[in-house]
Amino acid sequence: MTPKLTDKKAAALKAALELISEHGFHGAPMSQIAQRANIGVGTIYRYFNSKEELINALYIDTKTRITQCILRKYSDNAPVRESFRQLFSEIVHYYIEHPAELSFAEQYENSPLITAATRKEGSRLAEPIMRLFQRAIAPNLLKDMPFEILGAIIYGAIIALIKLYLSGAVKFNEENLEAGLNAIWDMIKR
Amino acid sequence: MTPKLTDKKAAALKAALELISEHGFHGAPMSQIAQRANIGVGTIYRYFNSKEELINALYIDTKTRITQCILRKYSDNAPVRESFRQLFSEIVHYYIEHPAELSFAEQYENSPLITAATRKEGSRLAEPIMRLFQRAIAPNLLKDMPFEILGAIIYGAIIALIKLYLSGAVKFNEENLEAGLNAIWDMIKR
DNA sequence: TCAAACGGAATGAATATTCATTCCGGGAGA
């Protein structure tokens, strides 16, 4: 049996994700991260040079996993409208099933801790989605605006919808979740 | 002549806002807040029992100012569509002129530090906006969805638009700012 | 047997909070 040498690395990342999502950056000291991961504090420093680096790696790691999962079924050949529908749905379901990742990502993206380079790296991961926008331009399906604007307002709206759902403030059923996503489509469709 | 007793309180709040928006909660120790406010560290504790309380007060204070300013010209008598247009525009311009407040509010709202009570207090301030939604329901102007959902996705989209603008990643002119807001209206209009 | 991985106590810097002291303005008394 090959003992995964990165076992502890992954455990540290997982523990950091949980603690930060639950208690914020404040409430996630290295000592607690180590404790929750069942490893020694020193071990974390075998894999990350600093806490800052750990958090940054956690962000890249999280974003990578999310985009891979979301684009799992994506194909450049499917009809554009159908691709959008699927994309929306995947995002919603991913975050509903992984609320800690949403919480962490939102905290980090909104904090001044994130560097321009990391932000760029994050949007590079979303490149396939940019291709989807490209595919939509020819048949004139979308409003005549820069992709960045369309992308930003869509993503903002979807995330807001998910946060509302997760907050439990409103009772959701399949219907009004679907209705919400349709409304968001109306925002960008020509 | 009443000597402003709250001079220093306001100075502390202002300094905290600036530091947090620039460097995050981490990068805003009480010592620096005091220094930037040109007051003693101990003085802050005359007005707030703890840093946590200071930050909470800053949030309420900020949100109050924002909503008051945004609703400045609002009237229940104006046509609904016009009220929405104005509301959108006011929000956009307020935050563009006060980016530090946006940065702080987004950091705090996305962090687990915020309490349920504070969140509630924040949405209580937005009550007049709920009235606007109420006014829109009778003439069937909006999609048939719970207000909370409509409100959330609109606000999410607007904030995303503003953040994009402030990031400088996309060149904005009056046209595509206006186009963005129209797109957001399409999201909720029936 | 040895090198790499690990653990967690030790370290020192940073931080929030406290508190003894200073400062200041506005009466009281002469």
Added chain:
DNA sequence: TCTCCCGGAATGAATATTCATTCCGTTTGA
């Protein structure tokens, strides 16, 4: 009018705590 108190506001050095990081002895596994 001038001097002397007085109370509360303000201060920032001192304190106690927390935290990231380091160090070194132990364990692991090849």
